[in-house]
Amino acid sequence: MRRPLMAGNWKMHLTLDAAQALARGVVEGLERALPGDDGVEVALCPPFTALERVGRVLEGTPVALGAQDLFWEDQGAYTGEVSGLQLVDLGCRYVIVGHSERRHVFGESNQAVQRKLGAALRHGLAPILCVGERIEERRAGRADSWVQDQLRTAVAELKPGEARRLTIAYEPVWAIGTGEHASGEEANRMAGVIRSLLEELFDAQVAAAVRILYGGSVKPANVGEFLAQPQVDGALVGGASLEAEGFVAMAVEA
Numbered sequence: 036m037r038r039p040l041m042a043g044n045w046k047m048h049l050t051l052d053a054a055q056a057l058a059r060g061v062v063e064g065l066e067r068a069l070p071g072d073d074g075v076e077v078a079l080c081p082p083f084t085a086l087e088r089v090g091r092v093l094e095g096t097p098v099a100l101g102a103q104d105l106f107w108e109d110q111g112a113y114t115g116e117v118s119g120l121q122l123v124d125l126g127c128r129y130v131i132v133g134h135s136e137r138r139h140v141f142g143e144s145n146q147a148v149q150r151k152l153g154a155a156l157r158h159g160l161a162p163i164l165c166v167g168e169r170i171e172e173r174r175a176g177r178a179d180s181w182v183q184d185q186l187r188t189a190v191a192e193l194k195p196g197e198a199r200r201l202t203i204a205y206e207p208v209w210a211i212g213t214g215e216h217a218s219g220e221e222a223n224r225m226a227g228v229i230r231s232l233l234e235e236l237f238d239a240q241v242a243a244a245v246r247i248l249y250g251g252s253v254k255p256a257n258v259g260e261f262l263a264q265p266q267v268d269g270a271l272v273g274g275a276s277l278e279a280e281g282f283v284a285m286a287v288e289a
């Protein structure tokens with residue numbers, strides 16, 4: 036059985052005090068709504084600047100700390116970058132790798148994503164690998180092959196034991212922050228495409244173990260549609276994770 040994951044990506048939002056207050060709101064909301072429940076796993080991914088402050092709030096709670104990106108080297112002359120070594124030092128358990136904003140705003144290639152994924156696993160972090168097609172690929176009927184290519188390259192160097200540790204987020208780019216979302220049925224189909232490729236590249240055990248999340252304009256009003264899908268094991272939530280009550284309500288549904 037795959038344990039569902041509800042992960043919040045706070046992107047480049049929130050000052051330290053606001054991040055701390057939001058984290059507290061989530062922790063307290065979960066304590067009230069799901070006392071002692073270990074059915075759903077919850078992770079918060081604040082910006083790098085707030086990792087330490089939010090980490091202090093999450094310490095001793097079941098809510099995991101995650102980062103939004105990492106660089107593949109451990110240290111060196113890489114101005115502005117943050118390494119897996121540093122994220123572990125801050126108490127991170129998760130790290131998002133290959134988010135579409137990294138790929139399409141900052142030009143991150145599939146090869147760069149591969150190196151980042153390797154670094155995350157090397158440091159014992161749990162990567163949330165994001166894949167997803169743009170509207171151009173979807174309209175051209177190439178959504179499946181686009182996502183398969185992203186995944187194939189990202190995991191090319193991994194052994195089955197490493198691949199098992201992945202969480203994959205299927206996030207169609209056209210649905211991120213737009214208010215438009217894939218239907219539950221289509222999210223389930225795409226998650227199935229991803230799972231089949233994992234079986235082909237690794238084995239049935241890896242395909243069965245890896246969690247596949249849906250992401251793209253998920254909010255309390257539509258999360259149930261995704262969580263009801265057999266291939267979908269939770270959600271990666273951007274905008275709607277910036278409000279504690281709504282985010283907790285989504286975790287409760289998972």
Ligand code: PEP
Pocket residue numbers: 044046206210211212213250251252253271272273274275
């Ligand atoms: C995301 O940032 O991964 C995301 C899915 O954003 P949103 O929920 O705002 O579409």
